[in-house]
Amino acid sequence: MITPHLPILEVVLPLVSAPICLILRSAVVAWWMAVALTWAAFAGALMLLGEVLNAGPITYALGGWAAPWGIEYRIDLLSAFVLVTVTAIGSLAILFARAPVAREIPADRVYLFYVMYLLSFTGLLGIAVTGDAFNLFVFLEITSLSAYVLISLGSDRRALTAAFRYLIMGTIGATFYIIGVGMMYMMTGTLNMADLAARLPGVLHLRTIDMALAFITVGLSLKLAVFPLHFWLPNAYTHAPSAVSVFLAATSTKIAAYALIRIIYTVFGGPAVFAPMPIDEMLLGFGMLSMIAASLVAMFQDNMKRLLAYSSISQIGYMVVGLSLGNVEGLAASIVHIFNHAMMKALLFMAVGCVFYRVGSVRLADIAGFARRMPITGAALLVGGFSLIGTPLSIGFVTKWFLLEGALEKGWWPVAAIVILSGLLALVYVWRIVEAAYFRAPAPAVEGIREAPAIMLAPLLILAAINIFFGIDGTLTGDLSIAAAQALVGTSP
């Protein structure tokens, strides 16, 4: 009885429970509600994925209004895959969040954290399920606005300026996106993605449509933090509370990547259709720039959170390069990297959060030698680091392999070389952390610390296991993303 309504329940339940938490004003209740909801959403996402695999895409007319007039939710393989990724992260991050939140956020505001967390979660799920370009904007704003608040909860006052900068840049991005959607609406008279896809070919040669795509691409690239539109990201990730860094780093840019894939492939039918405006080549160029430039900056960071933030920008480059290759392998690399990067970054930020919880600092000099006192956290950091580099048997390797395959299939050696180079740069910055963690003499602040509490270690270990398992056996995620990519590129049988 519930199953047909699963798509909407995924979104409505966290949306409704957020105000309830606000009214109850209790941190404990809010946490339990958030745990229950995120795990329920995860279970729902798995059921949806199962159903999509069995019976093909699911459509759901909101309020019973049929598609072109009402808002349509449409869940295909890509949506379901992203939904599972986001809910998995959401449900693990909430377990992790309780201890650090209680310490880093003033007690009277803790329940607000959970309210905003649930709202942000709602927005992410909404983006994944919606089949309506305007509705996507609404959810994008829900998740972004609550993210600004989450970041500003950081104990450091610099969190406020970071949140403010993110607010400005994020709003510009959202505005660009809605301008583009408005132009498409002007030319086609519809906001439904499937409808847009059907009607756009008739007006593709018009300059308005070129402009629409340009606005949307730039807007989403801002949210995605593609170099050089990344300026909001490092400060936001660095100064946010630990739990927020985990959640945002693993989800917000990933959902923007999803939105970009959705618009470019589902609505416009692939990046190659714009012969006069080579959007694929531009994305490819900026993607490669992100991979290299951000890695170079990351190499010189002394703050682990900032280092990981720049590494995120570099990893976002992998997704952008993948989707701009325009072939199945490249797009599959982007899609699988949504999952892979979410898992590895959540793992890394959680490990850093554990260190911060015990040591009280995230600077490399202050945390030197912590791994001897916190062996589990240290090992988890190592696993995440190997994933970033993309060594075999880690999930990063799966992405790298697909990406190399996609680039070499087109005979684009330079792209393959950039992918390899970026992995080597990752090796350098990851090894700086590993050396500090394992091979330096312990810093004073590290003396006498203990391993992080079990409730933080549990999600950390689950993520580490995911990082290893899907690295050794990448067939499940690999097959799913290839199938999703085939459906989008239009080569599915």
Place this chain on the structure above:
Amino acid sequence: MTGSEALLAAALVVPLVGAALIVAAGRRPNLRDGIGIATAAVLAVVVIALVRDVLAGARPRLVLVEMLPNLSLAFSAEPLGATFALVASVLWLVTAIYAIGYMRGHHEHHQTRFYAFFAVSLSATMGVALSANVITLFTFYEALTLCTYPLVTHHGTDEAKRAGRVYFGVLLGTSIGLQLPAIAAIYVLTGGLDFAPGGILAGHVSPAAVAVLFVMFIFGIGKAALMPVHRWLPAAMVAPTPVSALLHAVAVVKAGVFAVVKVTVFVFGIDLLRSSGSSGWLIYVAGFTILAASTIALFQDNLKRRLAYSTISQLSYIVIGAAMLHPLALQGASLHIVAHAIAKITLFFAAGAILVAADKTRVSELDGIGRRMPWTMGAFAIGSLSMVGLPPTAGFVSKWFLLQGAVASGQVVVIAVLVAATLLNAAYFLPIVYAAFFRPLPDGAAQHGEAPLASVGALVLTSALTVAMFFFPELPLALARAFVAEGQ
């Protein structure tokens, strides 16, 4: 699962189990070291049984897991891999005995960590030796780099960390930077990565692509220490001597040359390389490495560094054997994997014994030491003869085949290089032996005897093996012949 498949799995698993037990028994040194030796003994038995099956014609195959569609971690045993596995596992048993004498005699710290990573490294070595496709080889090759890093930096000093960075940077940099893209390219071009007799590339690629890919593989396999990617090997000498002995004279470096030979024969294929002429340059690079490294070795006063440069030079014997693309030369390469391993490990054992007993690390301090440590220096002399390639030692056997291959394929350059290298080897090894036995002890030399019994026993054993291989080369020769027959 047949018997030989079970042996294949056991070869990978036994060292891992051993590592876990070593960690578990960390607080009781005697038990821990007993487990270490027992593990090594079990592995040696397993591998010997596997070798027997391989010689009888069995080719067990085992797919562990499918990582991605059409990309699996899979293992199989063929004669060349069996040779390498045999050498590594038997010498691990000897090293395990030697290490106990050395580590205790030298009062090393963190011994549990040391033995545990040592065992894991052996598992990675077995993975390299028994890999059934390029991606499995690459995976375990990388794993071997990672789990030997803590052994290289074992002392934790700044010097060790600097050396560790070079070690790591060169090995991972070359493998990720060159080897991985070459593997991906081969996958895209041919749709598969399984090793196959005659190679898998023929018919799929243009001669130009073959040439580029071959260069990427040869320099991507940094562990083969071909110049100019050899710097990591002298750097790794900061490690405790058992590590230098087993890993940086046997397991790690042989993993490199093994990979070179394996890829040359089973991925590119002898015929393809011969017809496209894309491997001719390798003879010159390897020849240069042999002579240059030998020349550098002449001027090293630190004994372990001299041995390291000697290793670089000797590894290129194996590479040059593969590069000649001649059956006899390939047999020579396969034999030299064995011959160099047993002789070089003897030399490192001796260097370690000298350090433990006399606290000396320099060649110039060894005057007259043969009178105090006759067994050690006697073994050192045998190892030196084998390096030079004189009878009655193992080095002669392999060099004989290399020379035969060079003559048969008309490679005058190789003949010249081998002759010159023989002279150079004699010039930097024999003076050590001469000084040890025939120069007088300096006045006021400290009183010391031999190193602990375990260490001396081990190095006498390996020197005996070095001589034995000259008189009874049947087993390595049979494996080498089977390998060449299979590779055609």
